[in-house]
Each structure stands twice: as structure tokens, then as C-alpha cells.
Amino acid sequence: MNQPYQAPSSNVAVAAEDAVYQPKMFSASGRIGRMRYFVYGAVMSIAFYAVMAVAVGIIAAVSGGLEQAQQGAGMVVLGFLYFAMIIAVLVFAVIFMVRRLNDFNASGWLSLLLLVPLANLVMMLLLLFKKGTAGGNDYGPAPTENSGRVKAVFWVALILWLVVFVGGIIAAVSIPAYQDYMQRADAAQQMEFSDY
Template identity: 45%
Template sequence: MTNPYSATTVDLSEPLAGDDETYEPKIFAVNGRIGRLRYLAYSFGVMILLMLALGVLVGLAALVLGKGAAVAMGFLIYIPMIAVTFIMAKRRLNDLDQSGWLSLLSLVPLVNAIFGLYLIFAPGTKGSNSYGPPPVQNSTSVIMLSLIFPLVFVFGVLAAIAIPAYQQYTVRAKAKAALQAPTPAAETSEQGGKSDD
């Protein structure tokens, strides 16, 4: 006779043979796993939308209510931006099989830079983890949007270096040209001297 209350002898530490389950992450979801490219794409996309909303609302507030209200409205818009930052970091940490509470590391100066690099470059866990199944493969739009973020960063840094350098060059070139150009008084005296010969 077998005991119905005895422990099973099946090894449950390995995933089942048909455990290839994935899910389609939603951009505005609070839970679920997102990979590296989705982290960049979703964070950048949502921040762009919030910045556009910030520009419109602050502009309207300044026009209708005055400058003080526009500043207050700007601070109010930063609250959703901070929330989005923590939500995206939590979802990325869940892909790394880490607790979302680690997203609070983004508040610590200097540590937040290393933490951000960790979120961008660390590969997620393969297969299901304690936070659910892995996301489906990245679509073309996710890949394109995730590439825009680094390109904007690189071009922004280059522009911040190149534009002031070019402005200084043009100022120096104009100053040098002004020093080398003959003055009108010198030209008339030269012409007067030539006519006497």
C-alpha cells in the first residue's frame, strides 16, 4: 500500500520540458521583465513623451498663469519622470532576478553611475526566473528606438564640444582678419603718395 502523503521523488529544480513560455512586455506596465534593449527603448520613449508634455504644460502655464506657476508645473511633471525611472529600473532588475528595491541605488551619488551601467550591460537570466517568463525577442521598433538613445547621447556630447570650439575659432578668425585688413586712412595715404610720383 502507498502512502498518499509521502513526498514526491520527482526533481522539481529543473524546468519542465515544455517551459519555453514568453510574454510580450507592455511599455506602460509596472510589473514584468524587460531586457537591455527594451530598458533603453522604453525609458527613452517614455521620457521623450513626458518632456513633450512638460514643454506644452509649462508653456501654457507661463502664458496663462505666469512664471511662478510654470515653475511649479515643471516640478510636478518631474514626479512622473522619477516614477518612470524607478519602474523601468525595477522591471530591468526583475529580468536580472534581483529585487526591485535595488532601484533605490539610483539615488546614491556615484553609485548610480555604476548601477546604470549594470542595468544597461548585464544580461538577463535565461528562461523563467522568480519574476516570470522572459520577454519575447525584440521587435525592429524596439531595436531602432534603443539605438536612438546612445546616438543622441554621442551627438550631444560632440555638439557640446564642437559648437563652442567653432564659435571661438570664428571669433579669433574675425579678429585676425580685422588686424590684417588695411585701414581706410592708410589706403588714402598710399594712393596719395603714388600720385606724387
């Protein structure tokens, strides 16, 4: 019998669980996994530093040198550019946090915990290490598997971050020790010359 008003008998929930989508970096909706969250943040940071370095270079070239750029209107232009870039970085950082929270079926409002001391440390650890919900959740289908490009950028950014982190620790220890050594060597050398 053909009943046009009968409810469908197929299970539509299964199709929604298996659905995936390709995340876009500058999208304000959807979900992103741990690796994409790290990669998007790294790309955003590198872009920020690259734009600021180019701006400083251009202003220094136009002003006749870095010292003149620090005294004139170049500093005002750099200040406005820096302020605009910081606002853009904050907006995208919040968008990435909300999308990452949505990945493990949490509300984006939890990103406000980053303003609370100590809770922000726990929140950052959750964002970086908590696995997302398998399949679809309240915030949409699961993101696709990470592409080779995302994995490559992840490893390059992680290695670069570790090199800078370890290099900073080594520099913080070795530079004062080297300066102390140089002062003692100069004092010893002056003592040798004063004997003659």
C-alpha cells in the same frame, strides 16, 4: 492502478523555464531587457520634452509672447507643471530600473545605489549592458524577443543621442574658437581702418 492522491509525475519546472511574456511599458511588474530599458527611457525623455515644449508654447501664446510669459503667472504654471513632470519621470525611471534589475535576478532595492556616488556609474553600466537571466527567474518569466518597432525606436534614439552628444562636443569647441576668431578679425579690421 489509479491513485487520485498520488503526486503528479510530470516535470512542471520545464514549462516555467520556457514561459515568456509580452512586457508592457507602464506595468510596474515583470522584467525588461537592455534594449527595452533604453527605449523606455528614451520615450519617457522625449515625452517629457514634448509636453514641456507644448506647455511653453501655449503659455507664451496666451501671455502674448515668451518674455511676458516669463514674468507673469505663466512661470508659476510652468513651474508646477515642471515639478509634476519631474515626479512622474522619477517614478517611471525607478520602475524601469527595478524591472531591469529583476531581469538579471537582482532585487529592486539595488536601485537605491543610484543615490551613492561612483556606485551609480557602475549601476547604470550594469543596467545598460548586463545580459538578463535566460529563461524564468525569481521575478517571473523572460520577456519576449524585441519587436521590430522596439528595435527601430532603439536605433533612432541611439543615433539621435549620438548626434546630440557629438554635436554638443563640436559646439563646445567650435563656438568659443569662432568667437575668438571674430574678435581677432574685428581687431585686425579696426587696425586697418586706423591706418588711414
